[in-house]
Amino acid sequence: MSLADEMFTALMDYSPLQAAMLGVPGWEEGLGDLSAEGQRASRDRIASLVSRAEMDDSEDPVTLAVIRQQGTAVVDRIDARLVEHTVATMSAPVNSLLMISSKLDVSGRLGLYPRYVEQAGERVRDSDRRPLSRHLRTGVQRMDAFLALPAQEWEGGHSDDIRAAVAGFRDVLASIEDGRGDDRAGLCWLPDGERNYANLVRDYTTTSRTPDELHRLGLDVIASLREEYAEIGSRLWGTADVPEIFHRLRTELLWDDEQQMVESAVEAIARAEAEAPKWFGRMPAVGCRVRAVPPEEQATSAIAFYQPAPADRSRPGTYWLNPLGATERSRTLSEVTAFHEAVPGHHYQFSIAGETELPNLRKYAFIEAYLEGWGLYTERLADEMGLYSSDEQRLGMLGLDAMRAGRLVVDTGIHAFGWSRQQAVDYLRENTVMTEPEIHSEVDRYIETPGQALAYMVGRLEIQRIRAEAETTLGDRFDVRAFHDLVVGSGAVPLSTLGRIVSAWTGAP
Template identity: 50%
Template sequence: MPDNSDAIAALAEEYQQFRYRQSPMWAHMSGEYAHAGAFTDVSAAGEAETVRQAGEFAARARAISEDDLGEQDRLSREMLIWDATSTAETAALGDAELGADPIFGAQASVGMYLPKLGIPTPEVAEAMVDKLRGIATYFTDLADRHRDGIAAGRTPAAFAAADTIQQLDEWLTSPLAEDRLLNIAPTPEGVDRAALLARMQDVVADHVRPAVATYRAVLCDEVMPVAREDEQVGLLHVPGGEEAYATLTRFYTTTDLTPQEIHEIGLEQVADLERQYAELGPAAVGTDDVPTILAALRDDPKLHHTDGDEIVEASKRAMEKARGVMGDWFGRLPQSDCEVEPTTSGAIAYYFRPALDGSRGGVFFMNVSEPEGWGRYEIESTSYHEGIPGHHLQIAIAQELEGLPDFRKTAFVTAYSEGWGLYTERLADEMGLYGSPLDRMGMLAADSMRACRLVVDTGMHALGWSRQQAIDYLLANSEKSVGHATAEIDRYAVTPGQALSYMIGRLEILRIREAAQQRQGERFDIKAFHDVVLGSGALPLSVLAAHVARRLT
């Protein structure tokens, strides 16, 4: 009979394969090609099977005794229980019924991800044809899920459905030969690329575009007449929405804080940032009047970029500064490097983890489609968050850890990862990385957005705020323009709870650090603290707190 340690290792490997099956695009992006021919399953049957299997994994993990388990095996057991339970709970919410999503929906994102999917062998090349068939099935199933939602009184927000329709129209009216799904990575020797693309184009014409047209028709003819208007944009106005938002709040923050408690924390953070703006304002923009400061950051053309290449170069300079002092603040550094690349699609900035097989390092993308939207003051704080010492250290180190199961190395714990990213924006200030008071003002501006998120996300989804009320609050308490504020609020509206993870995660990491400093006094070593926080992969915040307390006594 295997001992408990062997049982944990075996279950962890089985669970990782389950995760790959559930998220085949993520698996492919990570360099796992076993499911390269698959796409996300949003069918009702697939959702029910996810709930069942994830629940079974959680039960099996609980059934393994902690007796004789070492530290990392105990953490693996806790992570299995948390991750599988969270997967079951969130899958059971029926999110696909509200799945009109102009921010992260497949029609908005698949064209960005497809070129990043490696094609190392002829077998993976062949699988790309099947992947397109899976994309067609995805849109057909999503249309069915919307019909299920309508029957249950669960409908998307009207703005989300309307914006999605516009994106679908742009896709369907684009030339077939230039379809976004035909933009794939380089193919290996032995593959007739022209013949492969011809077959893929046939699948797009015969399967994908008809499925997309069907989905569009359902949104136009069936969803839009009953979609939720802007006054009812939050989950509170959906049957079961209050309970669903509570579940999502727990998942994204990994805490037991209620939406009302988080709302109050957000208000406190916004008030404290007003004081910080007033203190830094004279050196940065020549005034301590907060509305004037925010207006200058928002509207002064001298404080904004005009050239995409300049944005990327500024980010590269910031990353190089960070590389130069990493050894003073971290004992463990990743072997893989992080590059900065421009993009014209997707979020304003985002990070792609290195491939598991080492074929590609980390990549930090800066969206330069509208250079004027980038404040000069934003580049450094964004670079430290997304790149070094932010997401790159957190994610690349996790992937390179030895002796941990793969699911631990690649786990998604949003409060941990985004909390770390936001923590490193302030850590960069401690490290002396910001080049000017204006760059430090960018740190405050980034904090404002994350603090406002606590207020507006809970406001919409738990307190009944309208879309416009949320936009107005963000405009009044950040430097965001009307267009950017609207885009931010729309993101929070279609991904309830996710925006809470940043500031709640940062505050908890700071609390854990302060507790360690109080315990250790003069023995406290910031390098040791960071190594413990990053040295076991992503963890729920309560698990992280207990782990740090055991390590740094």
């Protein structure tokens, strides 16, 4: 077995549900081990493979870079003990488990659910790293919401045991009286927080940029976006006043109903698929469908997300839309989100990589700076492609840009500079068009998933920089279709590695 296959096997053993979501056969009956002992064993196994990759010359350099990045990222997350203070958001183990269970065949794992949920509770209960008090309350509410539902089909004959375990987890959260206050939201307030955050920043951005550099980068991007808001606002509404533009975007242009939201996404993806051959030489062999998140999952689901087609292509890729609160949400975000999550964003990225002859580790590597960087890159690419139907929708593109730039400021503010939760909320309220519920949901996500939010804008700016260098090097010989095929056909790689791949393609010294 190659070192790449050894690492892929170790990573899937560590997180069998990831294998299930990818549709990779061989991990139909596991859940992983959340206990401190089990995670230490996984850490040691993966760290050993990383050490071998440092000295190995049997794999090609790109594959070795992916082995090192993927292994190091898991080691650092285990070392940060995030499972002990992550209880309220999608990244929380129990929330995530309950959310994805209806989307996968979990029949071979149901007997393991009670112990997995109990392990999550034990880690939180016995830790010196307390969640925020507000997150404990949110966690209790979400467990109560699940327990109030009738037994769902996926629970099978294990419903009583699963619900007893969820009730026990709920009671653990309710029993903790010394949760952190909102004024101590970040990793910098926890033991080894500065070191853990530095490692997570490196893993999520795949760069050497420091929290201070990323913070300043976010401030600069926010400032430049105000100029674009003023330009489009003048053209659309006859005003360059950014606060007025923000107010109108928050209070006007809302959806009439849920169905309108879904229909808009379907139309945007159809336009993108029709235009894509001019910008990509290779098209995915599998299609992309749009689905609404089921009512019972809407309260804990993201607003929108993409689920790749399984390895056997037995179903298409799926763009999931959460219609909860549709009539209070801006329709300006419809097209940009569809282009990011579906076509030509994550659907092209995951599908084309999955159809290559690359090792599984390369096909399915989850390197956020590359993956989310590509998603953001395609939001702006869509404008080049002429896909936005109006200036109204272009304002949505700026709105998501501002959110991602704001993430650079807020994530580093919380975890490196000791910002309170309220400081983060106030910054996003002043500098983005996000609604109040979105702001609070996003800030809670940043608190519980340190560093992940940095990947988006860092990745986009780096892909744009790499493309600009290629255009300069090749001049009239630059072929945007070939460039895009190279980027998505290489699979997820660290950004520095992507730069070397493209430099070799252009023949740059």
